[in-house]
Amino acid sequence: MEKYKPCCKEEQDFLREYNPSQFSPIAVTVDAVIFGIEKDNVDNYRKLDEQSIKVLLVKRDDYPYKDCYSLPGGFVLEGETLEDSLRRTLKSKTGLTNVYSEQLYTFGEVDRDPRMRVISCAYISLLDTQKAKIKNAIWMNLDCIKELRMAFDHGNIIEEAIKRLRGKINYTDIVFHMMPEEFTISELQQVYEKILGEKLLAPAFRRTISDKLEDTGKMTGNAGHRPSRLFRYKK
């Protein structure tokens, strides 16, 4: 933004005498719900590998909520935009850079942090786990979140992020941020099913998704089941 210019002497005085400490202290944080997909190796070699939706968590080693799991994030510092903060905290807490992110929602419950009033601007991020180099963070199976001791309202933030993802996958191409470069239609269908929480009919799925896909001309080489055609996302 352009630097603001006071219009007159009165306004100059007003701004000089403005006391930012008149309000009770408040802090703003950013938190990221980072989703990825990982293959669980299934015992039965004739079956398609099961895939799970994962969310990236960090174990807290300080009070409050020590030893609980939390979303990677941190305080917005002076001179930083929200996106600057997100980049800095993701890099320092997970090692990640260049992650696709969009704002999810801002959480402002009064007592959500026992330290002080903290309002958190949450982001939703999707990435290809095969490419992402992670440090100090853990890919947690989404199904396990309810069993974990989660810090703050982060369990609730994750739930909201899943709702958003569920609402968006049918009318946006957001899901492809999570997919590897090349994948079979069955793998893609399984990801949709995991996110939507319901089984889809293969012919209908193929029909609706085909416009977004490009044939790589390659086939899977897995032993055990028939080779399948590999596709990539058509941008």
Next chain:
Amino acid sequence: MEKYKPCCKEEQDFLREYNPSQFSPIAVTVDAVIFGIEKDNVDNYRKLDEQSIKVLLVKRDDYPYKDCYSLPGGFVLEGETLEDSLRRTLKSKTGLTNVYSEQLYTFGEVDRDPRMRVISCAYISLLDTQKAKIKNAIWMNLDCIKELRMAFDHGNIIEEAIKRLRGKINYTDIVFHMMPEEFTISELQQVYEKILGEKLLAPAFRRTISDKLEDTGKMTGNAGHRPSRLFRYKK
């Protein structure tokens, strides 16, 4: 949320000694982009009244941006959630209560307010202007926003709100928050056209929208043009 219980003496000490003033002062505001529809009376009595999309603005009577137009909004106070703040500021600045609102986006540019660091959580609201009782605020034609002296980054926030509205009207029923109780399909089509910024084909529009409408059994009584069937939103 449940009240947080420290797990041990160390954590109690940590929280008691936590200094909320260690960060440089930051404030959080809420701002609402409130959309409505109003009929412009057209001279030609044989024509359908033109409708315009309006946004509700407040003229600032204090520094900074004195005499500029701004979105209704204000600072989030101690003990208030974001939604509490929104309700309070909308009531005091516009007289409105019970407005349909959803979060739009949180704006965190570093220099967006000359008083201090202010992060604003913006909401998008839609209402039926025939029912809304407004005080101290002005319904401004959307086309005029660019000509006005707008406070802060509020012009930009309005642009983002229009993009969101444009993105959502085809896959949600959000638009009906703006419509009067009873309306003709032509009036509804005109609202869609104003929001999307393009002409729509009447038969295609009727086909896609008909599932959402219920025939009231009534007809318009306007002189000058043929009576039209009145519909209401089928919830």
